[in-house]
Amino acid sequence: MFNNVLLFTKALGLQDPWRIDKVELDADKGRLDLYISRKRGSRHPCPECGVKCSVHDTVKRTWRHLNFFQYRAYIHCDVPRVNCKAHGVKQVVVPWSRPSSGFTMLFEALIIELAKAMPVNTLANLVGEHDARIWRVIKHYVEEARKEEDFSNVVNVGIDETSSRRGHNYVSVFVDLDEFRVIYATEGKDASTVDSFKEDFEAHGEIPIKWRISAVTCRQLSLREWKKTLLKLTLPLTSSML
Ligand SMILES: [Zn+2]
Numbered sequence: 001m002f003n004n005v006l007l008f009t010k011a012l013g014l015q016d017p018w019r020i021d022k023v024e025l026d027a028d029k030g031r032l033d034l035y036i037s038r039k040r041g042s043r044h045p046c047p048e049c050g051v052k053c054s055v056h057d058t059v060k061r062t063w064r065h066l067n068f069f070q071y072r073a074y075i076h077c078d079v080p081r082v083n084c085k086a087h088g089v090k091q092v093v094v095p096w097s098r099p100s101s102g103f104t105m106l107f108e109a110l111i112i113e114l115a116k117a118m119p120v121n122t123l124a125n126l127v128g129e130h131d132a133r134i135w136r137v138i139k140h141y142v143e144e145a146r147k148e149e150d151f152s153n154v155v156n157v158g159i160d161e162t163s164s165r166r167g168h169n170y171v172s173v174f175v176d177l178d179e180f181r182v183i184y185a186t187e188g189k190d191a192s193t194v195d196s197f198k199e200d201f202e203a204h205g206e207i208p209i210k211w212r213i214s215a216v217t218c219r220q221l222s223l224r225e226w227k228k229t230l231l232k233l234t235l236p237l238t239s240s241m242l
Pocket of ligand 1: 049
């Protein structure tokens with residue numbers, strides 16, 4: 001006989017002590033709700049130190065998951081909070097989501113893939129979520145990825161400004177001209193953008209900026225602004241200005 005609980009337990013890759021114990025499909029509302037529980041008496045690792053501890057209490061949580069055909073899917077679970085001797089009461093990390101996210105990791109992976117191909121507003125409409133929630137996910141993964149960035153080999157930098165939407169919402173973009181990749185972008189187009197670029201650039205390489213960059217290319221700056229920019233980057237006043 002078809003066992004939908006077992007099917008969804010396997011589809012989600014759940015392992016002991018986690019399992020699905022209820023599946024509800026509401027055709028009128030177009031949603032599928034999966035309820036995950038855990039084995040009674042199971043102990044869980046403290047998120048800080050990994051020591052398995054007894055459960056203190058539980059917190060009701062819900063996550064948006066990948067659609068099941070045309071049905072929106074949600075996962076529900078009473079997530080345990082453990083009482084660690086060293087760290088006190090802590091909510092355990094569940095295997096289907098990162099802490100504090102309202103989406104499962106698979107749903108977040110979908111968001112990141114879609115975000116490469118379309119504007120966030122379009123993405124938010126497509127998946128039926130508020131764009132602020134989508135931005136939070138993108139911000140998290142971009143920040144994680146940028147922590148790993150190393151700009152030690154970047155020697156030629158291009159600076160340009162563009163306006164977002166119509167009007168005067170400027171964004172300054174800093175590009176590695178050899179690899180054709182954006183290495184930094186920030187709101188505004190005044191001198192403070194160069195300061196924040198410098199700070200970020202120096203945080204992603206061990207060598208001070210004055211010994212790393214050999215050329216900076218920029219357009220749309222007056223000669224006076226250009227000299228100030230180069231001085232901020234502690235560069236000789238010989239870099240090119242297009
Ligand atoms: Zn602990």
